Amino acid sequence: MAITDKEIKEIRKALDESVRPLFFFDDDPDGTCSFVQLYRYKGEGKGIILKAGSELREGFARKVEEYQPDLVVILDIPLVSQDFIDQVKQKIIWIDHHPPVKRKKIHYYNPRLHNDEDNRPTAYWAWKVAKKDLWIGMLGSVADWQLVDIKNEFAKKYPDYFDIKIQKPDDALFETKIGLLAKIVSFNLKGGVNDSMKSIKTFTRIEHPDEILKQTTPGGKYLYKKYESFNQEYKRLLNDAKPTKEKLLLYIYTYSNTAVTSDLSNELLHKFPDKFILVGRIKSEEVKMSIRSATTKVHPILMKALEEIDGFGGGHDFACGACVKERDFERFVEIIKEELKK
Structure with missing residues (x-):
């Protein structure tokens, strides 16, 4: 229904x-x-x-x-x-x-x-x-x-x-x-x-x-002119994100005028559908991120990571947003990698 x-x-x-x-x-x-x-x-x-x-x-x-x-x-x-x-x-x-x-x-x-x-x-x-x-x-x-x-x-x-x-x-x-x-x-x-x-x-x-x-x-x-004003920077960031042999495709960029973590994570998933995508943006000592996967449920992995890390997040089964302190981000990623190995 x-x-x-x-x-x-x-x-x-x-x-x-x-x-x-x-x-x-x-x-x-x-x-x-x-x-x-x-x-x-x-x-x-x-x-x-x-x-x-x-x-x-x-x-x-x-x-x-x-x-x-x-x-x-x-x-x-x-x-x-x-x-x-x-x-x-x-x-x-x-x-x-x-x-x-x-x-x-x-x-x-x-x-x-x-x-x-x-x-x-x-x-x-x-x-x-x-x-x-x-x-x-x-x-x-x-x-x-x-x-x-x-x-x-x-x-x-x-x-x-x-x-x-x-x-x-x-x-x-x-x-x-x-x-x-x-x-x-x-x-x-x-x-x-x-x-x-x-x-x-x-x-x-x-x-x-x-x-x-x-x-x-x-x-x-x-509307088109405003789109173009962001698109050049977006394309640069997209081309800068490279996969490795790991399941996790992690890409972090520092604060700029372009807050495009969601857009980037979606397009990276389209380009690399076998990867678990995490795109983060560092601003004010926090990492604001978008997490995507085509095959692995994101939401339970995110909830598991947030049990130990001070932060917040949520969303859908295969697409989530989250925010954690920059000082905790390394451990946050470690937990995600551990969960992906299970």
């Missing part, structure tokens, strides 16, 4: 009845595409991107108090603190696809509550609710390393962007135009909150993907 038709109708009804919704969403293409679809469907409201970790904490209740919405919608955020929920008086809808958690006083929609193997991305479920922007639903899904059941319809409507013969999610992400769009959106989320939200506001006004790739409108040109 998945998020049921009844649940989809419940979400749509709540949006239809709202006149001032407030959206919180994750700072990746899946979360962003989820927000953009529901915002374009509703035509009202405000979005707040979550850049501070993977949990919507108590402090964000102040944003609700300031905006005074009649509905709060949380999209693609793995964790929401009970303290946040308790402080918010308005109805809260939470749509996610990460490992389920238990919370009170919230309307929680997660396909994994029905079937733990069904982790189709939030952008897909946002499309099921809005049924408005097929290309944005597909973009968010491909960016999250998934090919969902809208791919045939998308291929017919946008044949230049996706070949129906493609069966592997990483081929879709790195060898098609819809995959390039996913990278463009990802790079437009780099930088501070204001910069990211400026790009997202521009994205909400794009009607066709050609506006971006062919730069046919001022908005499309803006």
